[in-house]
Amino acid sequence: MFRSTLSSRVTCRFEWLTREFAVSACIGASILLAASGEAQARIELGAPADQADAVVGCMFPLTGRGALYGRDSIGGIKVALADLQSQLGAKDAPKLRILIEDDRSKASFAQRIAEGYVSHDHARFLCGIISSGVAQAVSRVAKARQVLMIGTDHASSRLTIEEFHRYYFRLSNDTYSSMAAGARYLADLQKKTGWKRLVFLGSDYDYGHISWRDLRSNLDRLGVKYQVAGEYWTKLYEPDYSTYIEQVAKTKADIAVVGLWGGDFVTFIKQAASSGLNTKMRIANFDTGGSYDTLVSLGAEAPSGLILSARHHNNWPDTPRNRQFVADFHRLEGRYPTYVAQGAYSGIMAIGRALAIAGKQASTEKLISTLEGMKLNLPEDPQGYSSYIDPQTHQILQAQAIGEVVPNHDFPPAEVMLSNWTVYPAEDLRPPTDLIQKRRALARAKPPAVKP
Numbered sequence: 001m002f003r004s005t006l007s008s009r010v011t012c013r014f015e016w017l018t019r020e021f022a023v024s025a026c027i028g029a030s031i032l033l034a035a036s037g038e039a040q041a042r043i044e045l046g047a048p049a050d051q052a053d054a055v056v057g058c059m060f061p062l063t064g065r066g067a068l069y070g071r072d073s074i075g076g077i078k079v080a081l082a083d084l085q086s087q088l089g090a091k092d093a094p095k096l097r098i099l100i101e102d103d104r105s106k107a108s109f110a111q112r113i114a115e116g117y118v119s120h121d122h123a124r125f126l127c128g129i130i131s132s133g134v135a136q137a138v139s140r141v142a143k144a145r146q147v148l149m150i151g152t153d154h155a156s157s158r159l160t161i162e163e164f165h166r167y168y169f170r171l172s173n174d175t176y177s178s179m180a181a182g183a184r185y186l187a188d189l190q191k192k193t194g195w196k197r198l199v200f201l202g203s204d205y206d207y208g209h210i211s212w213r214d215l216r217s218n219l220d221r222l223g224v225k226y227q228v229a230g231e232y233w234t235k236l237y238e239p240d241y242s243t244y245i246e247q248v249a250k251t252k253a254d255i256a257v258v259g260l261w262g263g264d265f266v267t268f269i270k271q272a273a274s275s276g277l278n279t280k281m282r283i284a285n286f287d288t289g290g291s292y293d294t295l296v297s298l299g300a301e302a303p304s305g306l307i308l309s310a311r312h313h314n315n316w317p318d319t320p321r322n323r324q325f326v327a328d329f330h331r332l333e334g335r336y337p338t339y340v341a342q343g344a345y346s347g348i349m350a351i352g353r354a355l356a357i358a359g360k361q362a363s364t365e366k367l368i369s370t371l372e373g374m375k376l377n378l379p380e381d382p383q384g385y386s387s388y389i390d391p392q393t394h395q396i397l398q399a400q401a402i403g404e405v406v407p408n409h410d411f412p413p414a415e416v417m418l419s420n421w422t423v424y425p426a427e428d429l430r431p432p433t434d435l436i437q438k439r440r441a442l443a444r445a446k447p448p449a450v451k452p
Contacts, residue, residue, distance in 0.1 A: 042099060042100065042101050043074065043099075043100040043101075044097065044098065044099055044100070045074075045077060045078065045081065045097075045098040045100070046081055046095065046096045046097050046098045047095035047096060047097045048097070049097060051095055052095050052096065052097035053094040053095045053096065053355060053360040053361070054094060054095075054096055054097070054124045054125065054351070054355060054360070055096075055097045055099065055117070055121050055122055055123040055124060055125075056096055056097065056098050056099065056123060056124070056125040056126075056127050056150075056348070056351060057099045057101075057113070057114065057117030057118070057121060057123035057125065057126050057127065058073075058077070058098060058099060058100045058101075058126075058127040058128035058344075059100075059101055059102075059103035059110050059113055059114065059126075059127075059128050059129050059134070059138065060073045060074070060100065060102070060103065060128050060129070060130060060344075061102065061103060061104060061105045061130055061131075062100075062101075062102035063102055063104060064104065064105065064237070065237050065262060065263035065264070066105055066130055066131075066262055066263065068262075068263075068293055068338065069130050069153065069262060069338060069340045070102070070130070071333075072333075072337050072338045072340050072341040072344075073128060073130075073152065073153070073340050073341065073343070073344035074100060074344070075329055075332060075333040075337060075341050075344075076329065076337065076340070076341035076342060076343065076344035076345035076348075077098055077100075077344050077345065077348050078332055079325065079328050079329055079332065079341075079345055080344070080345045080346075080347075080348035080349050080352070081096065081098070081348065082328070083345075083349065084096075084348070084349065084352040084353075088352070088353075088356055092356055093352065093356065094351075094352055094355040094356060094360050096348070096351065096352060098127075098348070099117060099121060099123070100128075101113050103129065103131075103134055105130070105131050105134060105236070106134065107131075107133055107134045107136070107137035107138075108137070110129065110134045110137055110138050111137045111138060111140075111141055114126050114138045114141040114142070115141060115145075118141070118145045118147055123147065124147060124148065124364075125147065125148045125149070125150055125351055126138060126141070126142050126147060126148070126149040126150070127149070127150045127151075127152065127344075127347050127348070127351070128150075128151075128152050128153075128344060128347070129151060129152065129153070129154050130153050130154055130262075130340065131154055131207070131236075132154040132155060132156035132158075132159070132205070132206045132207040132210070133205045133206050133207070134154070135151055135154035135156070135159060136156070136158070136159065136163065136206065139151075139159055139163065139165070139168050142165075142167045142168060143165045143167055143168070146167060146364060147167065147364070148167055148169070148364060148367060148368070148371075149167055149168045149169070150169055150170075150171060150347040150350060150351055151168065151169065151170040151171065151172070151347070152170075152171055152172055152340070152343040152344045152346065152347040153172050153311065153339070153340040153343035153344070154170075154207070155172070155173065155174045155175045155178065155207060155211075155287060155288075155311075156174070156175055156206045156207050156210045156211075157174045157175045157176035157210055157214055157395075157431070158206060158210050159174075160174060160176075160393040160394055160395040161176070161393065161431065161435075161436055161439045161440060162439050162440055162442075162443035163443070164393060164394065164440065166368055166394075167364075167368070168394055169350070169371055169389060169394040169395075169396075170394065170395050170396060171343060171346040171347045171350050171389075171396050172311045172339075172342070172343035172346060172396065172398075173287070173311045173396075173398055173400060174395055175207070175210050175211045175214045175287060176214045176218075176395075176429070176430075176431050177395075177397070177398070177400060177426075177429040177430070178211075178214075178286045178287035178309065178311075178400060179211060179214035179215040179217075179218055179286060179287070180214070180218045180400075180424070180428070180429040180430075180431075181286060181309065181400035181402060181424040181429055182215055182218070182257065182284065182286030182287075182309070182402070183215055183218030183219045183221075183222055183224065184218075184222065184424055184428070185284075185286070185307065185402045185422055185424075186198075186219065186224065186226075186255065186284075187219070187222050187224045188422070189255075189282075190224060190226075193254075195226075195254035195255055195282075196225075196226060196227055196254060197226070197227045197229040197251070197252065197253040197254045197255070198226050198227065198228060198229060198253055198254070198255045198256075198257065199228070199229040199230045199231070199232075199248055199251045199253035199255070199256050199257070199281075200212050200215070200228075200230075200231045200232070200256075200257050200258075200259065201231070201232040201233075201234065201244060201248060201256065201257075201258050201259065201260070201268075202231075202232075202233060202234070202258070202259025202260065203233070203234055203235075203236050203259065203260055203261075203264065204233035204234060204235060204236075205236060207259070207261070208233060208234075208259045208260075209233075211259040211287065212231060212259060215257060215286075217435070221432075229251035229252065229253035230247070230248065230251040230253070232244050232247060232248060234260070234264070236264065237263070237264060238264060238267070239267070240271075241267065241268045241271050241272070242271060242275070244268075245268075245271060245272050245275050245277055246275075248277065248281075249275070249277055249280055249281075252280075252281075253281050254281055254282065255281060255282050255284060256277070256281050256282070256283050256284070257284050257285070257286070258283060258284070258285045258289065259285070259287070260285070260288075261287070261288040261291075262288065262291075262293075265285060265288065265289055265294060266293065266294050266297045269283070269289075269294065269297075269298070269303065269306075270297065272303070273303040278303040278304060278305050278306065279304070279305075282305045282306075282307060283303070283305065283306055283307070284306075284307035284308070285307075285308050285309070286307075286308075286309050286400075286402060287309065287310070287311070288310050288311070288339065289306070289308040289309065289310065290308035290309045290310035290313060290339075290403065290418050291310045291338045291339045291340075292314055292336050292337060292338045292339070292411070292414065293338045294308070295405070295414045295416055295417055295418070296413055296414045298405065298415075298416055299415055299416075300407070300415040300416070302405045302415075302416045303405075306404065306405045307402060307403075307404060308402070308403060308404075308405065308418055309400060309401060309402040309403065309418075310339040311339045311340075311342065311343060311380070311398075312337070312339040312341070312342035312343070312379065312380050313339075313380075313401060313403075313417075313418060314326045314336050314337065314411050314417070315408070315410065315411065315417050315418070315419075316401050316403070316418070316421055317380070317381070317382045317383065317401070319379075319381075319382070319383050321377065321378075321379055321381065322379040322380070324379075325337075325342065325345070325379035326379070329341055336411045336414070342378065342379050342380055345378075345379070346376065346378050346380075346387075346396070349376060349378070350371065350374065350376060350389075353374065353376065354367050354370045354371050354374065355367070357370050357374075358370040371389055371394070372389060372391040372394070373388060373389060373390075373391050374388060374389050375387070375388045376388070376389075376396075378398070380398055380399070381398065381399070382399055382423070385399060385425075385426070387426070390430060392433070392436065393430075393431070393436065395430075397426040397427070397429070397430055398426050399423060399424065399425050399426050399429075400423070400424050400426075400429060401418075401421045401422070401423045401424075402421070402422050402423075402424075403418030403419055403420055403421045403422070404418065404419065404420045405417075405418060406418070406419040406420065
């Protein structure tokens with residue numbers, strides 16, 4: 001298996017005895033990264049190799065600006081392993097061996113990891129991935145090797161529409177559903193304020209471009225009349241947004257929709273607030289901007305007028321299911337989760353339940369048919385609703401809540417959280433069949449050129 005020669009191997013195995021997280025010792029539980037930024041050592045969770053019913057090969061960024069999302073994904077996986085044992089029982093719960101490696105947010109690196117998982121570790125599932133560009137590369141490996149890929153927190157709708165294949169499933173909201181909710185929010189806001197001019201700023205790779213396409217598509221479908229005041233494209237992990245912020249301010253737009261995620265959005269919003277951009281226009285991020293790490297970074301003096309959402313919120317929905325997930329994660333990790341934790345949790349829950357239903361030794365074909373249409377009660381679900389996987393796209397369908405920043409000290413060290421929610425049901429956010437067919441037909445005729 002490909003691995004950095006500087007990396008060592010560490011194994012963590014957990015015995016989930018009760019809902020109170022009685023956890024056995026973890027060998028090498030704390031792995032310090034070298035100052036040089038070398039790759040994180042392999043991490044193993046769950047069943048040992050000689051007892052596992054299935055191997056799941058996961059990839060997350062564990063170094064660099066996206067490292068927190070990798071760590072929170074691991075935390076979400078731990079909670080999922082506990083919940084599978086609790087909900088299914090020790091006899092019926094499949095024994096999963098979870099392998100985790102640092103993909104460094106690099107497509108070629110992740111492809112080599114994925115190939116190694118399949119060839120050397122005999123993984124039946126590939127899982128995880130934060131970056132949409134990386135996910136596209138790994139999806140091609142899954143298709144070629146005919147193994148299931150369970151996407152957790154990358155979001156480009158291209159993966160479930162134009163580049164759809166039967167081995168790929170996604171277990172968190174994608175750009176289409178987030179931007180469908182955002183378009184509905186903007187349509188409602190226009191009725192109240194009469195806004196007219198819209199500017200977009202996003203990362204110059206698949207995620208940013210597809211987010212902008214999905215937003216415009218939904219605004220047009222809703223009949224919203226607006227002017228595009230400008231569009232701006234930044235590098236991933238851009239350290240200085242001052243020039244972009246200056247240009248966005250000159251557009252004199254009413255609304256600025258920002259398609260950045262993670263540390264990039266945190267850096268942008270801090271610099272935007274320092275320049276006073278938020279006093280000149282409303283700033284919105286409908287997909288990831290409401291993540292807990294962003295709210296922590298805003299501090300007590302949060303910029304006014306922010307409109308934010310994410311794929312999971314610690315304080316919405318206010319249901320026993322979500323409160324339990326947040327409390328379990330906090331008890332285990334010592335901090336509150338960012339949205340990616342629930343994405344990784346959902347992915348492992350889907351794998352575990354599919355194996356429990358289809359059989360622990362079920363064929364890939366049987367697992368595909370089991371996952372298609374599967375219902376899952378997840379922390380993100382409002383009371384009375386269960387997420388389910390759309391057979392047409394293999395995309396999980398979930399509700400989306402968009403909120404505003406308000407003071408809140410319930411989740412320290414954050415001093416603000418989102419509130420004043422507007423909630424859009426899942427059925428209103430799924431792409432219509434005619435759009436899916438049109439985009440797939442165009443992709444077959446002439447694959448679009450997208451920067452890696």
